[in-house]
Amino acid sequence: MYRVRQNFLAGARLCLAIALLLQGCTAKRRAEAPIKIRWAHDPENLDPMVMANQTAIDAINLLNCSLLQADFTTNQFAPALAEALPTVQLFGDSLMRLQYTIRPEAAWDTGRPVLATDVAFTLKLMFCPGLPNAGPGGQYRFIREVLIDPRNPRRFSFVCTSQAVEYVQASGDFFILPEAALDPKGELRAFSLAALQQRPASAPPNAVLEALSRRYAAAAPGQTPARLPGCGPYQLVKWEKDRYLRFARKPHWWADRVPHRPFVLQARPAQLEYAIIPDAATASLALQRGDIDVFPQMPTREFTRLRKAPATRANLNFYTTASYDVVTVGFNTRRPALSDALTRQALGRCFDAAGILQGSELGEGQRTVGLLNPADRLNYNDSLAPVPFDPAGAVALLRRAGWQRGATTEAGWRRNSSQGPQQLRLVMRYRTDEQLFATIALQFQAAAASIGVPVSLQPTESGAFSMALRNGEFDVYVRALRGNPFMFNFTPFLHSQAIGAGNNTGFSTPESDQLIAAIAAANTAPRRAQLLRRFQGLMQQEMPLLPLFFLSNHIAAQKRLTGLHPTSLKPGFAAMAIGEAAAPPTAP
Amino acid sequence: MGRPSHPVAALASQSLFGPPKWAVAWLGLLVLVAVVAPVLPLPYPPHVPDLAHIAQAPLAPGQHWLGTDAQGRDVLTLLVFGTRTAVFLTLPAALLAAIIGALLGSAAGFWGNRARVDISYGAVVAGSVWWVLRLPAPWLGGVAGALGLVGVATGGIRRRKLAFRLPLDALVRGGATALDTVPRLVLVVALAASAGSISAPGLLVLLTVTSWATPARLVRAQMLRIRTLPFVEAAQAAGVPAWRIWLKHAIPHAIRPLYTLFPLSLARLLGLESTLSFLGIGLPPEVASWGRLMASYRQESSAWWLFAFPSTMLIITILSLQKLTNSRK
Numbered sequence: 025m026y027r028v029r030q031n032f033l034a035g036a037r038l039c040l041a042i043a044l045l046l047q048g049c050t051a052k053r054r055a056e057a058p059i060k061i062r063w064a065h066d067p068e069n070l071d072p073m074v075m076a077n078q079t080a081i082d083a084i085n086l087l088n089c090s091l092l093q094a095d096f097t098t099n100q101f102a103p104a105l106a107e108a109l110p111t112v113q114l115f116g117d118s119l120m121r122l123q124y125t126i127r128p129e130a131a132w133d134t135g136r137p138v139l140a141t142d143v144a145f146t147l148k149l150m151f152c153p154g155l156p157n158a159g160p161g162g163q164y165r166f167i168r169e170v171l172i173d174p175r176n177p178r179r180f181s182f183v184c185t186s187q188a189v190e191y192v193q194a195s196g197d198f199f200i201l202p203e204a205a206l207d208p209k210g211e212l213r214a215f216s217l218a219a220l221q222q223r224p225a226s227a228p229p230n231a232v233l234e235a236l237s238r239r240y241a242a243a244a245p246g247q248t249p250a251r252l253p254g255c256g257p258y259q260l261v262k263w264e265k266d267r268y269l270r271f272a273r274k275p276h277w278w279a280d281r282v283p284h285r286p287f288v289l290q291a292r293p294a295q296l297e298y299a300i301i302p303d304a305a306t307a308s309l310a311l312q313r314g315d316i317d318v319f320p321q322m323p324t325r326e327f328t329r330l331r332k333a334p335a336t337r338a339n340l341n342f343y344t345t346a347s348y349d350v351v352t353v354g355f356n357t358r359r360p361a362l363s364d365a366l367t368r369q370a371l372g373r374c375f376d377a378a379g380i381l382q383g384s385e386l387g388e389g390q391r392t393v394g395l396l397n398p399a400d401r402l403n404y405n406d407s408l409a410p411v412p413f414d415p416a417g418a419v420a421l422l423r424r425a426g427w428q429r430g431a432t433t434e435a436g437w438r439r440n441s442s443q444g445p446q447q448l449r450l451v452m453r454y455r456t457d458e459q460l461f462a463t464i465a466l467q468f469q470a471a472a473a474s475i476g477v478p479v480s481l482q483p484t485e486s487g488a489f490s491m492a493l494r495n496g497e498f499d500v501y502v503r504a505l506r507g508n509p510f511m512f513n514f515t516p517f518l519h520s521q522a523i524g525a526g527n528n529t530g531f532s533t534p535e536s537d538q539l540i541a542a543i544a545a546a547n548t549a550p551r552r553a554q555l556l557r558r559f560q561g562l563m564q565q566e567m568p569l570l571p572l573f574f575l576s577n578h579i580a581a582q583k584r585l586t587g588l589h590p591t592s593l594k595p596g597f598a599a600m601a602i603g604e605a606a607a608p609p610t611a612p
Numbered sequence: 613m614g615r616p617s618h619p620v621a622a623l624a625s626q627s628l629f630g631p632p633k634w635a636v637a638w639l640g641l642l643v644l645v646a647v648v649a650p651v652l653p654l655p656y657p658p659h660v661p662d663l664a665h666i667a668q669a670p671l672a673p674g675q676h677w678l679g680t681d682a683q684g685r686d687v688l689t690l691l692v693f694g695t696r697t698a699v700f701l702t703l704p705a706a707l708l709a710a711i712i713g714a715l716l717g718s719a720a721g722f723w724g725n726r727a728r729v730d731i732s733y734g735a736v737v738a739g740s741v742w743w744v745l746r747l748p749a750p751w752l753g754g755v756a757g758a759l760g761l762v763g764v765a766t767g768g769i770r771r772r773k774l775a776f777r778l779p780l781d782a783l784v785r786g787g788a789t790a791l792d793t794v795p796r797l798v799l800v801v802a803l804a805a806s807a808g809s810i811s812a813p814g815l816l817v818l819l820t821v822t823s824w825a826t827p828a829r830l831v832r833a834q835m836l837r838i839r840t841l842p843f844v845e846a847a848q849a850a851g852v853p854a855w856r857i858w859l860k861h862a863i864p865h866a867i868r869p870l871y872t873l874f875p876l877s878l879a880r881l882l883g884l885e886s887t888l889s890f891l892g893i894g895l896p897p898e899v900a901s902w903g904r905l906m907a908s909y910r911q912e913s914s915a916w917w918l919f920a921f922p923s924t925m926l927i928i929t930i931l932s933l934q935k936l937t938n939s940r941k
Contacts, residue, residue, distance in 0.1 A: 305910040325667070325682075329914060376663060383663035383684060456892065459911050463661060463683045469898065470660040481897045 058295030059602050060316040062307045065486035066266045066300050071246035072199040073157045078506050082595050086258035086271050087249050092196030093288040096591040096598045101193045104288045105130050120187045122195050126178040131278040132202050133253035140180035144170040145203035148212050151220035154237030158525035162515045168218055186545035190511050202253050206239055257291030271296045291600045302457040318581045320596045324385045327578040340580050343590035347577035348507040353570040356499050358530040361446045368567040370421035374471035376413040377572040384463045388576040394560035395571050403553045405560040415475050436476055449478050450499040456483040461502045493528040506594050514540045531568030631939035635932035646699035649692050656686035658693040658900050667912045682911040693900035702881040705819035710870050713827025718866045720784035721835025722858045731774040732763025788825035804893050834866040879933035902926050
């Protein structure tokens, strides 16, 4: 009897030990498991100079730091690498000096401190020939000089060419790169920023700049960011193209030493994994199975369905915020048939924005007259009316543009111009797997067909889509432009300087260029608002872009996650602030 | 051993044991619907989204009897026009594949590796292929073709003809084996992906090019038997030209297995087209397809009707074609 009891007790102990071991393993695995976030497409390029798309920006944000970063708790810019927001000094009526001091704790992965020389070096890189810097080069031209304090290597001032209100924030919104890794001998210091900015494209090659360009190309930060030391909280552990990117928290990140660490320097998850799932339906299933933890920018109909279903409501949290993502149609103004505003206006009347917003987005979102969010009451031009859905009006406009309809439906619209006879026949591109864009394209195709304009649809895979837009291989496209409430610099995608880079429509007029420059340089908010209102009117008149409506931002996440901080700012939540709630006690 | 019966007679005898009536009726209905689809009084055109009724269930208000898809298109209309696509894509593709396969397979079986081709004809064919495929320096193809044509024109007055031996059998068998080594779906997906977007005629060519191997192999095997039959030998002894024996006497007998194979080829092509459309790499978005309609179920997983109706049609069609095949064996 005694032996039986002994055996029973030994067996019970063994079972308990196995159970505890298993429990321990599970808990450990749970603690080490990465937070998995869905991305719709691969970032393609992690070069901080290129910032190819929003996913790339999100990834680069984990690897690098800028002086200022958006704080999702306040929706304002807050100091990140910088100790504080810049102090502003105005000189005369056109010069402004912005003084920053870098935090004393800030350091690269190599242990070297982040210094003012790194900031000056990064700015100079934006204007070095042979580097992929067309985007930032156009954006940061307003900084004419970097003055480094000789007594404090972490303190410096930007000398700006105007007193524009938004330069205060824009001056700190670029990722700082390490000088020691790319220019160990400091050869670029011999060049002033102004000299590089004014260097003509036809200037004879310079050995120092060429060597720098070669070193940058060899570092290939776009594909192998690990080769360049960063100062961000994470490092890229693995990048399987079109499958996933995994980031691991640096064990000794410099910001861990910052006392009273601000929100923008939070980095809570030990690992972050971005799973690339282009198909929204597949991503939704993955979320329901628990294969991913966060699904940002979830399609409205699927979001509504899951929110109503009891099974998913028990496991998921649902968040909705307004967004600065505006669904926009772009016309290739370099095409002879689309080179005149009247034709573009006519085609603009073939989009039933109100119908699509109601049908596809269930009314969640906001119609707009321009690229500015209607919630921005100061700057939004409410005296304009949204472009109506009016095929009959489109026909009248086409006739005014000189088009003549053929005798038969198949004949379409033709006109004679100085460049020869033209026919109105369009190719429309949009990203595959984007149901909303597919609906817009179909609606446009049907409306255009009803007035005799043939449109062929080309759903295009994400990478090929970006390339097609860059190469001008489209007549019309539809996509979402992602904006923010801080800056109104339209240079990267509407200025003549950006043709061939971000200005995919190829649109520019002297008037629009002047207006864009004036908006960027406006030194008071009311003056800027006045210019922005004029700009919206001009854009509606010229219509290289037709903003249809602003989207709502829908996020679904596993219930155990905390601290998502849903926000209107992109990417819509704070990935680095996500935490995990303690597991609820198991029921007996 | 007597001459085999005429194919027409064979067909007539087969009709006595005819295929199931329901299968014939269904396939006939599909062909009829495909032909008259543009003039049918459907309540909605195929590609006009009804934005007020997106993903609406069947028989709900709005006159969409079979509901709408995730873009607001009428499911009934999409099914009808999907039928048109299925019939007008797979039927010509199967026919063309059968014709190409029959010609290549019968030629390979009849002549084997002993065929001698006049160099002029060879130059015309090689030059044309060079030109059409836009190989480097396409003018070379033009020159070769022109020289070949001159050679053909002057062939009658030349005493000695220049000819080369063409290993036709090895070429056809090699081509067919090469096609068979790669799974058909993988091959078509790879070709479609390399071409970027693909039009309906493009898909027709793709389906044809990847489907000729099976008919070619069947006809070649049949031809190897037929070329030894007495009536072929008798024709040769009578001095009938070889090409005439091949075309007029041998081919009609060699292609008999294709009568049985044809419905099965149709079923395979229909399945392939639906799979491609389901994967989103087939037809352009403005061409209705059962496969794409099924795929749209993934976008609206609560809309069962997006999967149920097209898949039912596909299943019944493939079953009908298989019944037709079985009845002909």
